[in-house]
Amino acid sequence: METALLVILMLLCNFVSTENLSASLAPGGNFNVSWSFGETTPDSEIVFTISAHTEGWVGLGFSPNGAMTGADLIVAWIDSEGTSHLMDMHATGNWLPLVDSSQDVSLVSASEVNGVTSVTFKRKINTCDDEDAVIMTSTTRLIYAFGDTDPTNNVLSSLNYHGATNRGVKSVYLLDTASKIPDESLPDDLQYFDLNVTDYHVPATDTTYHCSFHDPPQLDTKHHILSIEPLITKGNEALVHHMVFYACWGVDKEHLRNNNKTEGICATPEMPEFESSCFNVEYAWAIGGSKFYWPAHTGVPIGGNDSSSPDYYMLQMHYDNPQLLDTWVDSSGLRVTYTSNLREKDAGTIQVGTVDGLIVPPKPENFEYISICHTSCTEQWMPDDGVTVFGYLLHAHLLGAKIKLDWYSKDGSQSEVLAEDNFYDFNYQENRLLPVPKKLLPGETLKVTCTYTDSSRDRFTYGGEPSTDEMCLAFLNYYPKQQISTCGSYTSININQTDPLYQRWGFNTSSNVEDNIELLEEVANWSKEDTLVLQRSYYETDHYSFCTKLSFHINYPNVLVPISPQSYPDPPVSQGNSCLQDTPNSGAKSTASLYLVCSVVGLLSLVYKLM
Secondary structure, X not given: OHHHHHXXXXXXXXXXXXXXXXXXXXXXXXXXXXEEEOOOOOOOEEEEEEXXXXXXXXXXXXXXXXXXXXXEEEEEEEOOOOOEEEEEEEOOOOOOOEEOOOOOOEEEEEEEEOOEEEEEEEEEOOOOOOOOOOOOOOOEEEEEEEOOOOOEOOEOOHHHOOOOOOEEEEEEOOOOOOOOOOHHHOOOOOEEEEEEOOOEEOOOOOEEEEEEEEOOOOOOOEEEEEEEEEEOOOOOOOOEEEEEEEEEOOOOHHHHHHOOOOEEEOOOOOOOHHHHHOOEEEEEEEOOOOOEEOOOOEEEEEEOOOOOOOOEEEEEEEEEOOXXXXXXXXXOEEEEXXXXXXXXXXXXEEEEEEOOOOEEOOOOOOXXXXXXXXXXXXXXXXXXXXXXXXXXXXXXXXXXXXXXXXXXXXXXXXXXXXXXXXXXXXXXXXXXXXXXXXXXOOOOEXXXXXXEOOOXXXXXXXXXXXXXXXXXXEEEEEEOXXXXXXXXXXXXXXXXXXXXXXXXXXXXXXXXXXXXXXXXXXXXXXXXXXXXXXXXXXXXXXXXXXXXXEEOOEEEOOOOOXXXXXXXXXXXXXXXXXXXXOOOOOOHHHHHHHHHHHHHHHHHHHHHHXX
């Protein structure tokens, strides 16, 4: 009994501990960084190792937007006498950085071997220094640079300029608590199938949504999908914007095999009539994403002879071709790995948020749009004991600057930030795991808030499929799997005499949304004040909830219930450079507690081996 308990605790600890994460920042492996951490509380430490092909200085920075201005920088070198130097600095512009008044980094080790300089240092997640960046559960833009010579008299100067090639930026997720499971630790009976297009000639249009249908593997018994990885045609990394893997019901497989319309432009006559039966999202991948593993106790069901097994699959490809090139040929797709060793929980995916009704004004600056997965929907599809959300993918397009997912209790007395990305990067959209899974109960509410910023976009932007249009979505991984596809809310520009838009411009009221949008677009010299009025209108206008499901041959009707975003104020801020002992995310305290348990378990396991 004691042995079994120890094994269970060791498995649990293996889930929350983090091994070294790494990224290659420069072409050819000329600058690499790795990092590790045990906890995500503000006063816990994170350890970095940087290595570069140089015998001069090396620099690593944490930037809010990928630029040098406002970046927190660490610069290191080994001088001619073999002495190591480490400096905590910050940048106020595209010139020499300044030395911080408080040095909040500690040197662990440094070496210079065969022309490669390697430096290991550590710092706290929150140093409580306004000149340092707080490492959050958001995308971090790491900037790097290196020079060929050491600073003269140990003072960095313009003589040490890195030049145009020895610098760069890359987005990473530093506080990645996802379990990085090596393939060799998975079951021995792994099999896989690929969902991909074959030599598809991408049209010379800025946006193409291509859909293709695929037979699932013939499996007499239920299996579980354990992982999915992208297979991107070499050279097409910027072309393939996202892929969505749908399960489909409601068509005879023989009909599918005999139908010559098995791929084409989505939602057009090129596609067969049964395209509409593909509403159940199994997995969503977006540009910048890597291989995704389901947690060890969950898997996506596949196979078997009951009605829950999909009749076929559909792969939706979004191609982003802003240069309108006619030379793209693509064979990208997804590799799906599965096993007959069933796991404890069947996992599903739900899309929360909206594309419809979204309007962003010209030159937006922190303009917010909200979509609410309302209690009227969650009461329909959640079982009495609820579901558990364990992973997410946040999604917007080019204007996206921040995305946040909030949770509200049924009576509205409690709220919490489940996931957020305050430095969203359109080119780096990674599936992530929550540090601690969240139980959701019927009647509880989710809110997705997307923040848009772009001072150069001088026109209105609407919700739509092209990358130049916008979306506001969160794909949530959860268990046990339910009969649900999408949940959210939308608002329309239905102007009445109490609306801020009417009060500002005296628009004639109209029930026609297109007419009202046209009135907005006719406003001359759109200003920041106009944007504030539109923002107020969004905050004060009722939204309409929708709740969509089309799988297992059952539909949930849309629930048109007026709801006010004012009823869902933002939860208390849980991140920031406040130096309060709050966690950077909702699960950090639990993770910290488990980390303490793991330390004890580690000692117990050592004693056990010696006995």
